[in-house]
Amino acid sequence: MITKIGQIMLYVTNQQEAVDFWTKKVGFIIVAEENGQGMRWIEIAPSKDAETSIVLHNKEVIAKMSPELNLSTPSLMFTTENLDKLYNDLANQRVTVGEIMEMPTGRVFNFADSEQNYFAVVEKSN
Structure with a gap:
């Protein structure tokens, strides 16, 4: 029986740009990094x-x-407890963000990474 999702593979054209985007603009941390047998991958997450x-793989190598x-690119939906703060933080870093919309599941907006892949964020409180 599957009990949780462990990793999501994200295939990118430029791994270093992707790492910079996710760590410097979105606030993720690098959990692990491997570089061997002609293949580099970087595991990132919102926290330790x-x-x-998310594991960032070089699309060409794969x-x-x-x-x-x-x-x-998979369609990913992230959650946050403070949608307005996240929206403003990303916009202030010149990340492309869509408008905040009210959905049945909560307030939502999307944002684009450095390769113009779009991801969504929904506001949920614990």
């Missing part, structure tokens, strides 16, 4: 104790190793 992390894989 996060249950789910395509050569496993051409059958779907390397499209």
Whole structure:
């Protein structure tokens, strides 16, 4: 039985740009980094104790190793307790953000990474 999602693979064109975006603009931390056998991957997460992390892989390297894989960007929905603060923090760092919308699940907005992949954030309180 599956009990949780451990890692999400995110295939990027420029790993260093992706690391900079997620750590410097979004506030994630680097959990682990491996560089061996011609392959580098960087594991990032919102915090050290996060249950789910994102692993940044080089899209070109993975395509050569496993051409059958779907390397499209997954549609991810993040949560925050303070949507307005996160929205303003990202906008102040010149991150492309969509307008805040009211949805049945709560207030939501989307943002784009440095490769113009869009992700969503919903406000939820604990």
